Amino acid sequence: MGHTKTYIVGNWKMHGDAASARTLVEAVVVQASKMPASVEVVVCPPATLARDVASQVAGSRVRVGGQDCHDQADGAFTGDVSAAMLKDVGCGYVIIGHSERRSLHKETSELVRKKALRAIKTRLIPIICIGETRDERVAGKAYEVVGGQLWDSIPEETQEADFILAYEPVWAIGSGLTATTDDIRDMHTYILGEAAKKTGLATGSIPVLYGGSVKAAGAREILTTDGVSGVLVGGASLKAEEFCNIVASAAS
C-alpha cells in the first residue's frame, strides 16, 4: 500500500432510512474503534440522512461523506445539494463523478472537475471516480479512457491531501465481477503515474481506492495489492456484518 492511510468508504447510493441507518452505523462505529489510526472509515449516506449519521458518529472514528455535490456554491438549482450544505451537516468527504452520475446524469469529466474544485474550496475531500466500461476494456481502450478521465477530472489547483481517486471499472460495479489483482495493480500503477504527472505531487501522496463488487471475502487481497490505498464499497456497505468485515480486513 503506497499511501500511508487506508480508506474504507461505504457508498450507500439511494438506499436507507433513518432506522436502518442507525443500526448500520452503530455497528460500523464499534468496528472502526478497533482499527489502527491509519484506517479511515467513511460512510456516504443519501443526503437526507447525512445530518443524522454525522451526529451519530460524532466523537467516533467514522467519517461521513456525500455522494455528489453541485459545482456552484449556491443558486437556483432545484433538487441539487451544495458542497457547503454537506459540510454544514458534518460531512468531510464527497464522492464526485461516480459512474452512475456520469452515465445516468450525463456528467462529463469537465463538470466532475468543477465539482471536485468546489468540494476542495469548501474543505471537503472529493473522492473522484474514474473507470472504463466493459466495451471500452474489450476494445483495448481501458487505459486511454481512464487516463483521459483522470486528466480532465482532477482540478489543476490540487495540493497534497486535497483529493482521493477511486478506480471503479464500470463492468465491476454491482455485477459481482471484480477485476483481478493483476489488473488492479497495473491500472493503479498507471493512475498513480498519470496523477503525479498531472498534479506534480509525489505518487506516494495520492490515495487511489479500488471499487467494484468489493466483498469481505476478497477485500484483504485487494487492500494489499500494490498501488491500492483503500476500497469504495457499494452493495456490501449496506450490510453491517459484511462492511465491518471489510473494515477489519484493513488491519495491518
Ligand code: PGA
Ligand atoms: P458495488 O458498488 O460495490 O455495489 O459494486 C461500488 C460503487 O458503485 O461504488
